[in-house]
Amino acid sequence: MSSSSQINKRRTKPAEVRIDELMSAAQTLFLEKGVEATTISEIIARAGVAKGTFYHYFESKQHIIEALKKQYIEFFIGVLDNAVRQCAADDWVSQFKVWIATNVQTYLETYPVHDIVFGVHHHERKNSEKNMMLEQLLQILVGGEQAGIWSLGQARLTALLIYCGVHGVADEAIANQLENTADFSEQIALQYLKMLGHGELNK
Amino acid sequence: MSSSSQINKRRTKPAEVRIDELMSAAQTLFLEKGVEATTISEIIARAGVAKGTFYHYFESKQHIIEALKKQYIEFFIGVLDNAVRQCAADDWVSQFKVWIATNVQTYLETYPVHDIVFGVHHHERKNSEKNMMLEQLLQILVGGEQAGIWSLGQARLTALLIYCGVHGVADEAIANQLENTADFSEQIALQYLKMLGHGELNK
Numbered sequence: 001m002s003s004s005s006q007i008n009k010r011r012t013k014p015a016e017v018r019i020d021e022l023m024s025a026a027q028t029l030f031l032e033k034g035v036e037a038t039t040i041s042e043i044i045a046r047a048g049v050a051k052g053t054f055y056h057y058f059e060s061k062q063h064i065i066e067a068l069k070k071q072y073i074e075f076f077i078g079v080l081d082n083a084v085r086q087c088a089a090d091d092w093v094s095q096f097k098v099w100i101a102t103n104v105q106t107y108l109e110t111y112p113v114h115d116i117v118f119g120v121h122h123h124e125r126k127n128s129e130k131n132m133m134l135e136q137l138l139q140i141l142v143g144g145e146q147a148g149i150w151s152l153g154q155a156r157l158t159a160l161l162i163y164c165g166v167h168g169v170a171d172e173a174i175a176n177q178l179e180n181t182a183d184f185s186e187q188i189a190l191q192y193l194k195m196l197g198h199g200e201l202n203k
Numbered sequence: 204m205s206s207s208s209q210i211n212k213r214r215t216k217p218a219e220v221r222i223d224e225l226m227s228a229a230q231t232l233f234l235e236k237g238v239e240a241t242t243i244s245e246i247i248a249r250a251g252v253a254k255g256t257f258y259h260y261f262e263s264k265q266h267i268i269e270a271l272k273k274q275y276i277e278f279f280i281g282v283l284d285n286a287v288r289q290c291a292a293d294d295w296v297s298q299f300k301v302w303i304a305t306n307v308q309t310y311l312e313t314y315p316v317h318d319i320v321f322g323v324h325h326h327e328r329k330n331s332e333k334n335m336m337l338e339q340l341l342q343i344l345v346g347g348e349q350a351g352i353w354s355l356g357q358a359r360l361t362a363l364l365i366y367c368g369v370h371g372v373a374d375e376a377i378a379n380q381l382e383n384t385a386d387f388s389e390q391i392a393l394q395y396l397k398m399l400g401h402g403e404l405n406k
Contacts (some may be wrong), residue, residue, distance in 0.1 A: 125374045153394065154390055157372065157390055157394070160372050160375060161372060161394060161395075164371020164372065165363075165364040165367045165371070167371070168364070168370070169360065169367065171367075172363060175328035187360055188364065192364075194397065194399075195395070196397075197397060
């Protein structure tokens with residue numbers, strides 16, 4: 001933190017708190033009323049800040065959605081990261097299963113936010129959040145391969161097939177209002193372990 | 204066709220031709236200018252019909268997009284169906300590979316239309332076109348299982364994982380401007396054949 005913001009901090013709430021309050025107000029309103037129907041004035045009123053404060057940090061409603069998107073991605077990756085870390089460092093099968101199960105469960109619990117931050121840009125075919133998730137998954141896949149647990153042909157293609165498949169079946173689970181995702185995720189993981197040749201190598 | 208439309212046919216273009224001209228004009232304009240920027244007046248002008256003719260067949264721009272969507276899905280399913288029919292009826296591996304390869308190739312060739320008709324409704328998590336594609340894929344998967352070529356655990360889940368995976372990697376192929384999809388599709392098919400336990404059963 002720079003020395004000038006240290007000084008600001010004494011007089012008023014620090015920037016991070018203001019930004020947090022604005023983003024939290026915006027997200028609540030987006031969830032309640034939808035993005036279209038929410039105005040910047042309402043966000044300002046809900047956060048209890050002056051108009052100038054909003055525009056000091058955000059240029060537009062789209063800009064605050066971008067910030068929420070970044071936050072959601074970081075949250076999502078963080079949840080997965082934490083869950084995977086609970087597994088033994090050399091237990092690649094568990095890490096893989098936990099990555100899938102936590103992914104499905106977290107998506108089901110948070111899809112209304114997902115839909116707000118990704119709703120508008122369906123066909124951005126290149127996006128950084130996909131790459132961050134792929135990196136995480138690739139780490140597990142490559143770890144397992146190096147340990148001789150399974151084999152990969154084209155690692156990135158495999159990771160992408162798994163990432164997209166999991167996202168897709170989780171969408172269906174949401175549509176079907178699935179409540180217990182544990183069995184569902186286990187079935188998905190078993191299919192992919194077969195794709196990775198895990199069962200085969202284990203025989 | 205009813206007798207009254209038989210009579211109409213003698214005097215003027217039949218309804219199907221009119222509808223076709225309007226849909227074709229709309230699709231061309233949507234591709235050129237985008238859906239938002241295209242007005243119904245422009246569609247009417249391009250199709251060379253009277254305003255009343257448009258509203259006789261379509262209530263709104265959204266309504267004509269729905270019709271284009273139905274047409275696109277029928278076209279897409281038809282292309283896949285045709286391609287699969289070129290394979291021997293008992294050659295399930297070829298049918299599976301051809302289904303994937305044709306899917307990827309057709310999507311790459313027609314994604315601008317895909318984006319027009321699906322662009323607005325990303326998060327309709329239940330949609331009929333997905334079910335039609337799944338039915339087609341399930342027919343191949345179940346056929347192969349009955350022939351003892353591979354084994355399925357939960358057939359629909361497997362079909363969904365494959366459908367979503369193929370759609371997702373094809374999106375990436377579009378983003379990367381991939382031109383030759385043959386090798387790419389072969390790699391995808393091989394991974395899924397492994398998931399189906401095909402290699403294993405063949406040994």
